Amino acid sequence: MKSVLIVEDEPAIADTLIYALKTENFSVTHVTTGSEGLDHFSSTPPDFVVLDIGLPDLTGFDVCRRIRESSEVPILFLTARDSEIDQVLGLELGADDYVTKPFSPRAVVARIRAIMRRGQPSPAPSVPPSSALLHHTEETMSITCCGHQLDLTAHEYKLLAIFLSQPGRVFTREQLLEKAWDDPGSAMDRTIDAHIKSLRAKLRDQSTEAAQTLQTRRGLGYTLVF
Numbered sequence: 001m002k003s004v005l006i007v008e009d010e011p012a013i014a015d016t017l018i019y020a021l022k023t024e025n026f027s028v029t030h031v032t033t034g035s036e037g038l039d040h041f042s043s044t045p046p047d048f049v050v051l052d053i054g055l056p057d058l059t060g061f062d063v064c065r066r067i068r069e070s071s072e073v074p075i076l077f078l079t080a081r082d083s084e085i086d087q088v089l090g091l092e093l094g095a096d097d098y099v100t101k102p103f104s105p106r107a108v109v110a111r112i113r114a115i116m117r118r119g120q121p122s123p124a125p126s127v128p129p130s131s132a133l134l135h136h137t138e139e140t141m142s143i144t145c146c147g148h149q150l151d152l153t154a155h156e157y158k159l160l161a162i163f164l165s166q167p168g169r170v171f172t173r174e175q176l177l178e179k180a181w182d183d184p185g186s187a188m189d190r191t192i193d194a195h196i197k198s199l200r201a202k203l204r205d206q207s208t209e210a211a212q213t214l215q216t217r218r219g220l221g222y223t224l225v226f
């Protein structure tokens with residue numbers, strides 16, 4: 001059983017995370033201050049640390065630095081403000097990733113699993129915030145969802161890549177056919193609907209939250225909304 005140390009002073013946030021992690025068979029220790037976190041870390045080193053930034057005593061940044069003096073344990077930051085994200089990215093603290101409040105506990109657990117699978121922590125967070133859920137690597141023509149590579153057909157890949165290139169933009173079926181099909185005349189509007197349906201199902205296999213990003217705009221078309 002993998003152990004997770006949660007350092008978070010807001011009980012409501014800690015409780016939902018603890019519940020989600022225990023449901024997924026993690027052993028969880030929860031403390032509410034940075035110094036308790038460091039004490040627990042040195043007495044019982046966990047497999048993973050979830051670290052709030054705004055703590056009553058130290059900042060999460062301080063705690064992260066202290067942990068990094070002696071350990072490469074994966075660390076996930078919980079951030080509440082954009083300014084904190086800038087710091088996470090800018091300070092090169094050695095955190096592995098971060099999530100922004102409010103978050104879905106299930107998505108966080110999926111992220112923790114993905115980071116653990118990745119094994120060795122990277123020196124800096126590599127995933128920008130909006131694409132943490134879905135990440136497109138153009139060079140390899142691959143798209144990951146919560147860290148899992150999606151097994152997509154060529155048309156599903158092209159469609160999702162189009163949406164990811166312009167999140168929030170509404171694409172009509174005609175535009176999608178034009179962009180993703182070599183011979184758009186041979187396909188029909190409902191071809192798009194069928195592909196969107198299968199795409200949603202593949203996303204849902206990884207994360208309900210991810211499937212919900214692909215939205216229907218009735219009478220208009222489709223859009224990807226983070």
Ligand code: CA
Pocket residue numbers: 008009010052053054055
């Ligand atoms: Ca806090």
